[in-house]
Amino acid sequence: MEVYLESIKTAFLIFPFLAFLITLPYLLLQYHKYGSVPLIRSSIVYTFILYLLTAYFLVILPLPSKEEVLVMPTKVPQLIPFEFMGDFIKCFKESTSFLSFLKSPIVYITLFNIAITIPFGIYLRYYFRKKWYVAIFYTLLLSFYFEITQLTGLYGLYPKAYRLFDVDDLIINTFGGLIGYLITPVVTIFLPDRDKIDQISYKRGKVVSIYRRFLAFLIDIFIFSAIMFIALAFLNFDNFLLSLVMTIAIYYVIFPTLTSHTFGKYLVKIKLESKSKYRHLSILIRQTILYYAIVFGPFILVELNDCISGLIILFYILFVVCAYFEILLKFFGRKKSLLYERFTKTENISTVYYIDHEENEPSQDSESVIECNKEEGKDESRD
Numbered sequence: 001m002e003v004y005l006e007s008i009k010t011a012f013l014i015f016p017f018l019a020f021l022i023t024l025p026y027l028l029l030q031y032h033k034y035g036s037v038p039l040i041r042s043s044i045v046y047t048f049i050l051y052l053l054t055a056y057f058l059v060i061l062p063l064p065s066k067e068e069v070l071v072m073p074t075k076v077p078q079l080i081p082f083e084f085m086g087d088f089i090k091c092f093k094e095s096t097s098f099l100s101f102l103k104s105p106i107v108y109i110t111l112f113n114i115a116i117t118i119p120f121g122i123y124l125r126y127y128f129r130k131k132w133y134v135a136i137f138y139t140l141l142l143s144f145y146f147e148i149t150q151l152t153g154l155y156g157l158y159p160k161a162y163r164l165f166d167v168d169d170l171i172i173n174t175f176g177g178l179i180g181y182l183i184t185p186v187v188t189i190f191l192p193d194r195d196k197i198d199q200i201s202y203k204r205g206k207v208v209s210i211y212r213r214f215l216a217f218l219i220d221i222f223i224f225s226a227i228m229f230i231a232l233a234f235l236n237f238d239n240f241l242l243s244l245v246m247t248i249a250i251y252y253v254i255f256p257t258l259t260s261h262t263f264g265k266y267l268v269k270i271k272l273e274s275k276s277k278y279r280h281l282s283i284l285i286r287q288t289i290l291y292y293a294i295v296f297g298p299f300i301l302v303e304l305n306d307c308i309s310g311l312i313i314l315f316y317i318l319f320v321v322c323a324y325f326e327i328l329l330k331f332f333g334r335k336k337s338l339l340y341e342r343f344t345k346t347e348n349i350s351t352v353y354y355i356d357h358e359e360n361e362p363s364q365d366s367e368s369v370i371e372c373n374k375e376e377g378k379d380e381s382r383d
Contacts, residue, residue, distance in 0.1 A: 004112070007061040011054035018053065019046060028219070031212050031268035034198070035205020035352035041197050044127050051119050058116060059146045060154060069158045077151065077165040084110060084168040113169055114176035117143065121180025126188045132181055139177025143170045205269070205352040210330040212268050213348060219264030224251050241303040244296060252291040257284045269352050275345040286344040294323045294340070 026045065030037045064072075087106045095101035102108075117139050124135040149155065151165040192200075224247060231243040256262050257280055261271040274282035292300065297320060301313065326338050341347055 003062060004058060007057040008054055010061060011050065011057045015050050015053055018049065022049070024215075024218075027215055028267060030201075031205075031215060034201035035212070035269050035350050036201050036207075036209070038197065038200050038204060040192065041201060044123075044197075048123050048127070051123070055116050055120075055142075056146075058112075060149060063154075064158075064162050066158060069153070069160060069162045072160075072162060075161040075164045077167075079167050081167055081171060084172070110172055113172040114179065117173045117176035118180035118183075121177035121182075122184045122187055123180075124177070125181045125184040126191070127194055129194055132178070135181045136174055136178055140170060140174045142177075143173035146173070202352060206350050208270055208348045208350050210327075212270065214331075216262065216264035216268045216270055219267060220251075220262045223263055224248075227251055241300065244299060244303075245292075248291050248296060253284060253287045256287050265348070269350055270348050271351050273347055273349045275347075282344045282346050286340055286346045289340045289344070294320060 026042075027037060030041070084106065088110075091104045091106050092101050095104065120139055120142060121135055124130040124138060125132075130138065147165050147169060150163040151161050153159065153161050227250070228243060228247045231247050232240065235243055252262065256265075256272060259266075260273070260283065265271060272283050272286070273279075274286075276282040293316075297316065301308070301316065305313075323339060326334075330338065337347060
């Protein structure tokens with residue numbers, strides 16, 4: 001039992017680092033598909049990852065040294081199905097009491113092999129909504145992966161297998177996944193079903209949060225930096241200001257003006273919209289103010305410091321402080337639009353397509369869905 005607890009402890013210690021690595025791709029996928037990241041969905045996904053990590057460590061740990069493996073007898077794979085049943089009967093006959101039978105290794109190891117895949121069956125049915133036969137197949141694949149890991153000596157890290165490949169483990173693990181699948185309605189009775197979680201996600205995705213915008217901003221900064229480096233290389237790294245101004249113009253001003261989004265906004269399903277009748281002009285002015293004055297303004301100011309009077313610099317600093325303060329308030333839940341958005345009458349809207357069937361309310365940017373509904377209404381009237 002202590003060995004199992006150590007494996008679980010190791011999984012919990014490593015999980016935060018793994019979670020850190022997958023968080024950005026996870027957020028990107030969720031925002032791209034649903035437009036939001038509800039806590040209930042994140043809890044399910046991250047606990048599933050933690051479960052897989054724990055199950056994996058329970059299979060491979062503790063790791064022996066290579067010297068210890070070399071002196072171990074060679075593990076011959078056990079390929080006879082249901083051999084464990086004979087071991088069960090033999091152990092039961094030799095046990096002095098039922099309690100001693102339950103304490104025997106054959107019993108608790110079998111129970112462990114069943115228990116290790118029960119959560120897998122639950123996740124497959126509850127969150128991934130797989131059919132029972134698909135869940136059985138996936139559990140078999142997971143068990144096979146565990147057994148191959150053991151058979152190959154941790155993918156060749158060890159000179160030979162340090163644990164036994166046992167076909168009965170495949171059977172028992174798969175049975176555990178089936179049990180998990182069958183008990184899912186009882187275990188998840190107080191949790192919302194997957195459709196409800198999707199509905200919550202889509203409804204929240206209709207509102208463009210500051211965190212969603214910030215993720216788009218991070219993606220854009222990464223792409224912008226790559227383009228900026230190419231521009232600098234083209235100019236032999238001699239003119240930083242010219243490279244900066246050109247790259248901003250291409251990526252942050254011209255491209256969004258023509259397409260209504262940057263690449264980062266596109267990935268998280270956001271686009272720019274204007275209430276002005278001069279829509280493209282409004283977006284052009286917005287992007288110019290935001291990226292030439294607010295985001296990259298300090299860099300441009302440093303380059304042009306000798307050419308600008310102190311009074312202009314002072315007014316600019318006050319403007320930037322006010323702009324960043326407004327952005328900070330947004331992170332704390334302020335609903336009012338930002339200064340440059342109010343001035344240009346622009347806003348970020350969601351392009352997630354979803355219809356709330358209870359309210360019959362489409363998302364902000366679902367013209368094609370609305371047209372589809374109109375056509376359906378015409379067909380009904382004809383009937």
